[in-house]
Amino acid sequence: MMAGTTSSTAVAGALFSTVASSKPRGSAACPRGGGGRRRGSCVVRCDAGVEVQAQAAAKAASIAALEQFKISADRYMKERSSIAVIGLSIHTAPVEMREKLAVAEELWPRAVSELTNLNHIEEAAVLSTCNRMEIYVVALSWNRGIREVVDWMSKQSGIPASELREHLFMLRDSDATRHLFEVSAGLDSLVLGEGQILAQVKQVVRSGQNSGGLGKNIDRMFKDAITAGKRVRSETNISSGAVSVSSAAVELALMKLPRSECLSARMLLIGAGKMGKLVIKHLIAKGCKKVVVVNRSVERVDAIREEMNGIEIVYRPLTEMYEAAADADVVFTSTSSESPLFMKEHAEALPPISDANGGVRLFVDISVPRNVSACVSMLMT
Structure with missing residues (x-):
């Protein structure tokens, strides 16, 4: 039960007692004329009766309304806070x-601030990645809290x-906690056991x-999920053959290229x-x-160049993006741009590539929102 239960119920009770004990003012005594004669007594008494009845x-009506208020307040105040996750994913x-x-x-941080300013949301965290957008909250009321979060989304x-609800999933208390543990362990990922999601869960805590x-409740839940994710990876073989979305992108690109040209294809990131x-790390692994x-x-490119050996990394500024794409056989895109970098007209303007490399320039987009x-x-096609 929340801390405000007693005070809110007491307020309702005080209001009820005040109204119930109030007395309507009586009408003045009918005036009498000299000698004891009543003057206009019928009219005066009729008016007084109507006033008393009103x-x-x-x-x-006031008593009934306050009774209803007390019932509603008691029901609301006795509702337990809930941990909930509302979101959508690749699934x-x-x-x-x-x-x-x-x-x-x-x-x-701004999203968390906006969510916690909602009437029925006490705590919040946002986990937004390429494959999911999930909001974790402590809701003072399950129904009201969910409605407010969905409206915010x-x-x-x-x-x-109405369209969002067709794709959202909503989990409560132990189910919400279990889901976060599964996400952190890589069980809910596009690639089973991938490790990047654990780093993203850690980033939620650092950002918060x-x-x-x-x-305190969301913070503890996320920290426990991080611990669980580490244990799953160290005590099981789930990550022994795991790959990331980036490595899957490299595998896909090389599969699309003619086998004889895989290592000679011009790569652009x-x-x-x-x-x-x-992506660069997995390109190195593939030779x-x-x-x-x-x-x-x-x-940032210089830092990657210093860290990774065995591959030549050529930097080009963003202003030369389309010129660089014209010289590439495979274009990997991985930026945080909120609008596409390549539209149909951009791709059409690029020169054709050699038939030896399949005759079609390959775009591999691993960004959300999409870059292509x-x-x-x-x-x-």
């Missing part, structure tokens, strides 16, 4: 919907709440600690963040000797 009816929603709901990491994405946005860095990296700043518009795929 006041009695008003008092009865429930298409990429078109996930990208509209995606929240960039630097915006997580609808407002942020521009997707009607830096901004002061995480409450746009975006040198965490996912992009993993690729050169990759061109387009990024906003050269510092869906209409580009029509040029590759």
Whole structure:
């Protein structure tokens, strides 16, 4: 039971007692004329009777309303707080919907602040990745809290709440906790056992600690989930053959290329963040000797170059992105851009590539929101 139960019920009781004990004012005595004669007594008594009846009816209505208020207040105040997760993932929603709901990491604190300002949300955390967008909350009321979060998601994405509900999953208390543990362990990932999701769960905690946005219940749940994720990976073989989305992207690209040209194909990576860095790592593992990296700043590319040996990394600024794409056979995209970098007209303007490499330039987009518009795929068929 929440702390406000007693005070709210007491307020209702006080209001009830005050109204119940109030007495309507009586009408003045009928005036008498000289010699004891009554003047206009009928009219005066009739008016007084109507007034008394109206006041009695008003008092009865007030008492009934306050009784109903006490019942509703008691029912509401006795409702336990719930831990809940509301979200969607690769298992429930298409990429078109996930990208509209995606929240960039630097915006997580603001999202948490907006959620905790809702009437029935006490604590909140946002886990937004390429494959999922999940909101964890402590709700003072399950029904009211869920409704407020769904409305918030609808407002942020521009997707009607009725359409969102067709793709959302909602879990409560132990089910919500179990789900987070499974996510942290890599059991709910696109690639079973992939390790990047554990780092993303850790980042939720770091982000919350830096901004002061995480409450004690959500903070403890996430820390326990991180511990569980580490134990699963150290005490089982789940990650022995696991790959990440980045490694799967490299595997797919090499499968699409003619076998004889796999290692000689011209590779371009746009975006040198965490996912992009993993792409380079897996290209090295496959024997690729050169990759061109387009990024906003050269510092991050220099850091990757110093860390990784066995591959030539060529930097090109973002302003030369389309020129770099014209010289590439395979284009990997992994940026946080909220709008597509390549539309159909951009792809059409690029020069054709050698038939030895399949005659079709391959775009591999591992970003959410997407960096490559869906209409580009029509040029590759």
